[in-house]
Amino acid sequence: MIYFDDIQVGQQAAFGPLIVSADEIVDFARKYDPQPFHLSDAGARDTFFGSLAASGWHTAAMTMKLIVTGRSEPWADLGSPGFDDLRWQQPVYPGDRLRVHTTVQDKQASASSAQQGTVRLYVETANQHAEVVMSMTLSALLERRLASV
């Protein structure tokens, strides 16, 4: 288990690939973001996307999946207060191979609790052409090692 105390500012990690399927794009969109360009090629044809493209929320969820399932050792994660500056920079299409790259930007022990601290992660999701499709700065609340003694 990786605790707040184990994290180094500047530390990087890479995750993936995850291959995006058309079925999964449509399934997610039907459930959560049923806009025409996320449901079919026909619905996307005359839009910016040009053909079926993933909901940005789906790209965010796939990014989370890559991080959570790709860690060689799990983080003592207490949840996340949120994030800043999420940018959907390029569409995500069926067949895209997504990879995620994270960099620890900052860490801060809690002023109110000796048992936790916040880590800020810069997260970039890229496709097989090395184009960044999404970026954000995610905050994660982590347990401190001393709290587990």
Next chain:
Amino acid sequence: MIYFDDIQVGQQAAFGPLIVSADEIVDFARKYDPQPFHLSDAGARDTFFGSLAASGWHTAAMTMKLIVTGRSEPWADLGSPGFDDLRWQQPVYPGDRLRVHTTVQDKQASASSAQQGTVRLYVETANQHAEVVMSMTLSALLERRLASV
């Protein structure tokens, strides 16, 4: 169809309710955010959450669902460049009844294209106790009415 030109700054809208089910929480978490507190009561017991709680990405996706499916007239939506300052303020539990409230904060015609403009929406998602569970400022790219003439 609602175009950029039809939107008024200050305009508000309300969506919901959507009742959150335990099955959907677990289904989403298995696919995208398989952390123990999003998978079972047992996995959440000794955490901040106390019992099974939805992934924050699931809360975001449910919020999107309420907005997209709840509009009486669809927006001429060209996609979203992203958003700022997403905050998960309270956990979302099975049985919660979510409602979403949106306020148009700002609108700006595109400098580079006469066919589109950006609208900034402040979005709050609240539970049945009127506690805000999530907030964010979402940007949406909308078609201009003149472009459709």
